[in-house]
Amino acid sequence: MTALPPPLERIPREIASVCDYERFARERLDDKSWAYLAGAAADGLTQAANRRAFDALQLWPRLLRGCAGASTRVRLLGHDLPHPVLLAPLAYQRLFHPDGEAASAMAASAMEALMVASTLSSIPMEAIAAQAHGAPQWFQLYLQPDRAVTLQLVRRAEAAGFSGLVLTVDAPVSGVRNQEQRAGFALPPGIEAANLLGLAAPPPAQGHPVFDVAMAHAPLWRDVSWLASQTQLPLILKGILHPDDAREAVAQGAQAIIVSNHGGRTLDTLPPAIVALPRIAEAVGGAVPLLLDGGVRRGTDVLKAMALGARAALVGRPYAQALAAAGPLGVAHCIKLLVEELAVAMALTGVRDLQSIPADLVGA
Secondary structure (H helix, E strand, C coil): CCCCCCCCCCCCCCCCCCCHHHHHHHHHHHHHHHHHHHHHCCCHHHHHEEEEEECEEEECCCCCCCCCCCCCCEEEEEEEECCCCCCCCCCCCCHCCCCHHHHHHHHHHHHHCCEEEEECCCCCCHHHCCCCCCCCCCEEEECCCHHHHHHHHHHHHHHHHHCCCEEECCCCCCCCCHHHHHCCCCCCCCCCCCHHHCCCCCCCCCCCCHHHHHHHCCCCCCHHHHHHHHCCEEEEEEEEEHHHHHHHHHHHCCCCEEEEEEEHCCCHHHHHHHHHHHHHHHHHCCCCCEECCCCCCCCHHHHHHHCCCCCCCEEEEEHHHHHHHHHHHHHHHHHHHHHHHHHHHHHHCCCCCCCCCCCEEECC
């Protein structure tokens, strides 16, 4: 078997945008890990639609207004952030680099980017938090069948210093991921859900694997309200696409919403997140901050998302590809590219700050 190339030690000039990392990542991952990272649900229609929707949006610049002294700074749930580019929760990152989530957290800290650590991280949440060095981190939570186990995870996140709790609500069951099936994907020895080791496993269940097993423990609205009552951390709901669900999320105690279709990894033919965003913005009317997750590949995408109602944007696959290609150096460079592109886009559209974007900046 041919050995895979090691991670890059410097960034070559060929990597000028975050999408350029894809080729270098593919060269360094086996077929199974690549299928996990690059694949999506079923035919990948939602994954592709996330990008097409961004590409279809046009920026209508206002000129001769001057952007000297402009800033990419944003304020989000008590954090003053130098830019609105966040790292989305992404499981099992040791599939892509030996240091996994620790490498991503190190890069996020260097770039002062808020990182969201996954319940299914391949190193413990405490080891991720140790790399924060003052940069904010949130913990993404999958509700566990046993509430006591869920609370153990919450208390660990609180003790480790995470400043927000992101409850993923759109994946009570795994999507039909044909690319992973064709590749025969399974976690290799030594890579596991480190945060769940030693926690009580649910009793074996019988019946239909979806309706009687997975959905028997799926989160409900009452669980959102319960979770909000159990922690002082702000509760952020991830995976909302319908305006009615956004209104209910606010009613049940969510303090922010991540508009997301899980990167197209759960159910195919869902609407693009950027299409759902303005509808949700109208529904909540500014009651809570909104974030956008899905399809972000350019700084112009970040600006478009913020013009349509988002306070920040999360990036997922691109930073994982950068991690595979060049470790923490690649992740830091990925963030840097997006922030620099955002600044250029602001300057060329007459946007001085991200809190006062003209309503007509974006059009189809």
